[in-house]
Amino acid sequence: MEVIECNELKLWLSQPPKYTTFRINALKTFDKSILEEFLKSQSKELGASQIPRYYFVRPDCLVLEQWSDEVTVEKTGMDVIVDAACAAAVLRGAHVFAPGVLGLPVNCTLEERVDIYGDLEGHCKRGLKIQYEGRKQYVGTGYLKMLRPQLYDKGVQPSGIAIHTVLPASKLPVVNETLFPKGEVLLQNLPSIVCGWVMDAKPNEIILDMCAAPGNKTTHLAEMSKDQAIIIAVDKTPQRTAKIKENCDLQGISCVTSYAYDSTKCCSEESTGINNGPPFPPNSFDKVLLDAPCSGLGQRPQLMNKMTPKMVGSFKCIQRKLIAEAVKVLKVGGKLVYSTCTITESENEGMVAWALDKFPSLKLIPAEPLLGGPGLPNRGLNDEQRSLVQRFGPEIDDLRPVDTLYKESIGFFIAAFIKLP
Numbered sequence: 001m002e003v004i005e006c007n008e009l010k011l012w013l014s015q016p017p018k019y020t021t022f023r024i025n026a027l028k029t030f031d032k033s034i035l036e037e038f039l040k041s042q043s044k045e046l047g048a049s050q051i052p053r054y055y056f057v058r059p060d061c062l063v064l065e066q067w068s069d070e071v072t073v074e075k076t077g078m079d080v081i082v083d084a085a086c087a088a089a090v091l092r093g094a095h096v097f098a099p100g101v102l103g104l105p106v107n108c109t110l111e112e113r114v115d116i117y118g119d120l121e122g123h124c125k126r127g128l129k130i131q132y133e134g135r136k137q138y139v140g141t142g143y144l145k146m147l148r149p150q151l152y153d154k155g156v157q158p159s160g161i162a163i164h165t166v167l168p169a170s171k172l173p174v175v176n177e178t179l180f181p182k183g184e185v186l187l188q189n190l191p192s193i194v195c196g197w198v199m200d201a202k203p204n205e206i207i208l209d210m211c212a213a214p215g216n217k218t219t220h221l222a223e224m225s226k227d228q229a230i231i232i233a234v235d236k237t238p239q240r241t242a243k244i245k246e247n248c249d250l251q252g253i254s255c256v257t258s259y260a261y262d263s264t265k266c267c268s269e270e271s272t273g274i275n276n277g278p279p280f281p282p283n284s285f286d287k288v289l290l291d292a293p294c295s296g297l298g299q300r301p302q303l304m305n306k307m308t309p310k311m312v313g314s315f316k317c318i319q320r321k322l323i324a325e326a327v328k329v330l331k332v333g334g335k336l337v338y339s340t341c342t343i344t345e346s347e348n349e350g351m352v353a354w355a356l357d358k359f360p361s362l363k364l365i366p367a368e369p370l371l372g373g374p375g376l377p378n379r380g381l382n383d384e385q386r387s388l389v390q391r392f393g394p395e396i397d398d399l400r401p402v403d404t405l406y407k408e409s410i411g412f413f414i415a416a417f418i419k420l421p
């Protein structure tokens, strides 16, 4: 295992993934000519001799690569400042939405080409007219679609696309879901797609997704099962569960029932069945997905992060409560998949070690397909256990080499267990 220096890790986290990944809806037919035609028109605009490479890892996972190095755009000197979240989205190939625009020069004109900069300090005031003197990072170039009155006039609630991104500094193509018919594709990070593959949902299985909103993994499970599993999706508020329903409707899924409920209390001996929603009786589900609330420190790129160590440490408690509940509602012989989109050991390897110690009925099994790296050493798991889990990140470990595609995504962790009698 090669030790990763803190600065190296920080650098990795500050950069976007090198690929864009889409999950393809297995219940619909994907027409790749839409993508092909779009990329061809983009390559004309950018003067590229070829379109970026794209391929399927599995039929439900499309990978899109960056433009080649020959594709460049000259800076215009017309700087627009956007907030850090917006800048991160641009680096991943998004357009700039109006609420993210902080500083716009007064002499800009519509359709003018502008340079997009992210505010790295969070000090830029909304409506700034002059040059921003704080730390900023160039994230891409685009065409201006809105002027100051639409963004900053009194009483205006800015919405819609303010800058049409042409080329992000990352050279990722600007392709989003709206290019395709509704519900056909979903922009999803590669490890999240792998998480669905680890769950391996099948028709007729009774599955609980404990922390499901907005339903990106729920819908994957439904599609994998050909819409024939019995899937119960829970999240803590009605607003969040409404999102699950919306996404299922959009993707043509009918096998999911969602409930707003606190999953730390989702098991009760008094419950008579799963049909009336939570709480559920013990030993009810063939499979449980616990995509836990976490510190989210695996997200890339992170241009600014205001999370304190105390905030990072605060997730352990709820993760433990959720695991305890998952073990109760899982059938003997059933499978539990635990995942996070963070890189901290305490929420990942540490949580697996805690669960194995606390619940003797849990047995760690290979989180197959094993596409990410092994768990970190010296964090409570022995080499055999480390090799059963998968950690997506920049680490290099002889225990399991990792393809660049999986190394260059976001930071993520997946472990799988079965419940013994």
Ligand SMILES: C[S@@+](CC[C@H](N)C(=O)[O-])C[C@H]1O[C@@H](n2cnc3c(N)ncnc32)[C@H](O)[C@@H]1O
Pocket (backbone or CB within 6 Å): 192, 210, 211, 212, 213, 214, 215, 216, 217, 218, 234, 235, 236, 237, 240, 261, 262, 263, 264, 291, 292, 293, 294, 318
């Ligand atoms: C990582 S996100 C889930 C993402 C989701 N699985 C997906 O792929 O779209 C974690 C979710 O946990 C939910 N959550 C947090 N505490 C919860 C609780 N006590 N009960 C149920 N859901 C909870 C949050 O609202 C959030 O939607």
